[in-house]
Amino acid sequence: MRVHVIGELVLATRITAQATDYRYALQQTGESATLTPYELEADVAANCVSLSQALSLNFSGIDLRISPTGEVYCFEVNPCPAYTYYESYTSQPVAAWLAEYLSGHDNYYRRVWNL
Numbered sequence: 001m002r003v004h005v006i007g008e009l010v011l012a013t014r015i016t017a018q019a020t021d022y023r024y025a026l027q028q029t030g031e032s033a034t035l036t037p038y039e040l041e042a043d044v045a046a047n048c049v050s051l052s053q054a055l056s057l058n059f060s061g062i063d064l065r066i067s068p069t070g071e072v073y074c075f076e077v078n079p080c081p082a083y084t085y086y087e088s089y090t091s092q093p094v095a096a097w098l099a100e101y102l103s104g105h106d107n108y109y110r111r112v113w114n115l
Contacts, residue, residue, distance in 0.1 A: 001038065001064040002086055003045075004094050005052040006101050010045040011094055013086045014038035023085075035089035044072055051077060059098060 004011045017033035019025035025033040040048070044064075051074070052060040061081025065073045083094040100107045 001040075001066060002081075003040065003048045003062040003064060004081060004083055004086070004092075005048050005057070005060045005062060006094070006097050007058055008049050009097055009101070010040060010048055011092045011097070012038040012040045012045070013090055013092065035086060037090045037092055047072075055079070058101070 002013045002015060004013075014036050015022050015033055016036075017025040017029070018031065019028035019033065021028070022033035025031060044066075048062050048064075051062065052058075055077060057077070057079055059081070061078035061083065063075040063078070065075065067073070083098075086092065087094045099105075
């Protein structure tokens with residue numbers, strides 16, 4: 001799971017692959033990884049926001065693994081995450097939301113507060 005946190009907004013991408021490293025899945029297994037938008041449980045999303053804030057990061061990429069029993073493991077928090085790879089596979093608006101956040105545009109705050 002890759003979770004992009006932008007301020008208080010969360011965009012999660014589920015990554016399914018049989019390879020050790022999903023980025024090289026095609027070379028390792030002959031099958032490409034599958035990336036799809038994913039709706040995190042509210043408490044997991046809130047924890048991702050809290051983790052980013054604790055690290056003083058306004059934008060982060062958090063790599064998680066969620067076990068079949070629902071346990072969540074955090075591998076790392078990227079302080080300058082790549083996002084175009086995920087955006088290209090899922091059409092999630094990471095760049096647009098990041099631009100809104102950085103510009104202080106009203107749309108960002110409307111999304112945070114569901115206005």
